[in-house]
Amino acid sequence: MKKENFGGRLGIIAATAGSAVGLGNLWGFPYRAGVNGGGTFVLLYILFAIALGFPVMLCEFIIGKNSNNKSVLKAFTEVKSKDNMDNSKFNISSYFAVATSFLILSFYGMIAGWSIDYLVKSINGGFGKFDVEYSSNYFEALTVSIPRSVGYHILFMVITIIVVSLGVKKGIEKISKIMMPMLIVIILILVGYGATTNGFNEAVSFLFKPSVMPSDGVQFGKVAVNAMGQAFFSLSLGSAAIMTYATYVDKKEDIVSISKQVIIADTMVALLAGLAIFPFVFSAGMKVAEGPGLIFVVLPVAFASMGYGDIIGVIFFLLVALAGFTSAISLLENISAPIVYKLNSRVKGVAIAGALVTIVGMGSQACFSFSVPFLEFIADNQLDQFDKLTAYLMPLVSFFVVIFIGYRADVDVIKSEFKNEKLAKMFLWYVRYVAPILIVTVFVSSIVGQ
Ligand code: TRP
Numbered sequence: 001m002k003k004e005n006f007g008g009r010l011g012i013i014a015a016t017a018g019s020a021v022g023l024g025n026l027w028g029f030p031y032r033a034g035v036n037g038g039g040t041f042v043l044l045y046i047l048f049a050i051a052l053g054f055p056v057m058l059c060e061f062i063i064g065k066n067s068n069n070k071s072v073l074k075a076f077t078e079v080k081s082k083d084n085m086d087n088s089k090f091n092i093s094s095y096f097a098v099a100t101s102f103l104i105l106s107f108y109g110m111i112a113g114w115s116i117d118y119l120v121k122s123i124n125g126g127f128g129k130f131d132v133e134y135s136s137n138y139f140e141a142l143t144v145s146i147p148r149s150v151g152y153h154i155l156f157m158v159i160t161i162i163v164v165s166l167g168v169k170k171g172i173e174k175i176s177k178i179m180m181p182m183l184i185v186i187i188l189i190l191v192g193y194g195a196t197t198n199g200f201n202e203a204v205s206f207l208f209k210p211s212v213m214p215s216d217g218v219q220f221g222k223v224a225v226n227a228m229g230q231a232f233f234s235l236s237l238g239s240a241a242i243m244t245y246a247t248y249v250d251k252k253e254d255i256v257s258i259s260k261q262v263i264i265a266d267t268m269v270a271l272l273a274g275l276a277i278f279p280f281v282f283s284a285g286m287k288v289a290e291g292p293g294l295i296f297v298v299l300p301v302a303f304a305s306m307g308y309g310d311i312i313g314v315i316f317f318l319l320v321a322l323a324g325f326t327s328a329i330s331l332l333e334n335i336s337a338p339i340v341y342k343l344n345s346r347v348k349g350v351a352i353a354g355a356l357v358t359i360v361g362m363g364s365q366a367c368f369s370f371s372v373p374f375l376e377f378i379a380d381n382q383l384d385q386f387d388k389l390t391a392y393l394m395p396l397v398s399f400f401v402v403i404f405i406g407y408r409a410d411v412d413v414i415k416s417e418f419k420n421e422k423l424a425k426m427f428l429w430y431v432r433y434v435a436p437i438l439i440v441t442v443f444v445s446s447i448v449g450q
Contacts, residue, residue: 022327044227064246097240112324113152122313161354199282238394
């Protein structure tokens, strides 16, 4: 099969930022900031994005770009190694990375499906009747309703499958180049509107004023672990995403500056999402620590109580759905690419991977609707379990990624990505001695803190 590449730098940035910016920014970041006491979490999140996000992303880019257009499952052995070391064991990390994407997409598709339901609801009648009780009942009813929840899930997945099967340039890159600018415009409109509400000042200080001791019994260690998990998830790290896209990147592209730009874009969108959402929450006098239901349960009530709430509701859920799409596209590409290589057919590979992940995703739905005997081993909620499992897998994969670049890859491979040797040396030093220790520290404390 003829190998496809991205058309150019802009396409790479749009697709990679599209992968990173998703439900993690619009649903995960605000709800976690809310639960973890605000400012301290936000500050730690930014620090982790810089201190870990950047090196891990660049390492993934280097591996993918040097994999000689092979599938990510073979990427580690394709990169030129130091002293001809045998790196085949490192390829196991790629299998874990692809499995991580599979698990994430299985529940991601369902949550994105909910956002379509809310989009339809906001267009079709709006949230006029929503008070706190009505809103929680509505959400509850949606999660247990097979026709709605599964229906929208399937719809979402089918569109994703179609886009990915169109290919890297005609599908992924093209859609990302249209959707990403739309997304930025929409989020700026929402922040602009939020700034006119009387909850804006409170939102700003909640998000940007770190307290020395996080309040309300929230422990610092937990906040740090959550902030790191959020950074990995939000930047699509440790889940084959960057590595897979990097296999379509031309040798001449500057992946150091692309990584920087993607990290800045993703962090900006998360912060803007906070600035868009919390003013509504505060001005309607709602609870910030609502948890995963924040955007689905709390926001509609806020929209119901404010001027232009109906229009804002439509715009907001359109934003969530769009952001969900570009990330799901990336997740599905990661899962399909190895099958596409194997079968030598993009359409077949994507269809098989897409169908499988959609079916497994229905397990999450089943857990809401019935108590399924054979699924009892994952307690009664597959979504939560997969979410927790992937929160361990992402740092684990990232650990092997930085170890590989730090100790196994040929130093010239790294040097060739930097403009000057000093920077390359600093990066190598950091990747050898700092990044792995940081990952292990937070990883261990997350296990101990359970
Ligand atoms: N970054 C995505 C978000 O914020 C979620 C995600 C994690 C992801 N890993 C991924 C998306 C891999 C695409 C590929 O919503």
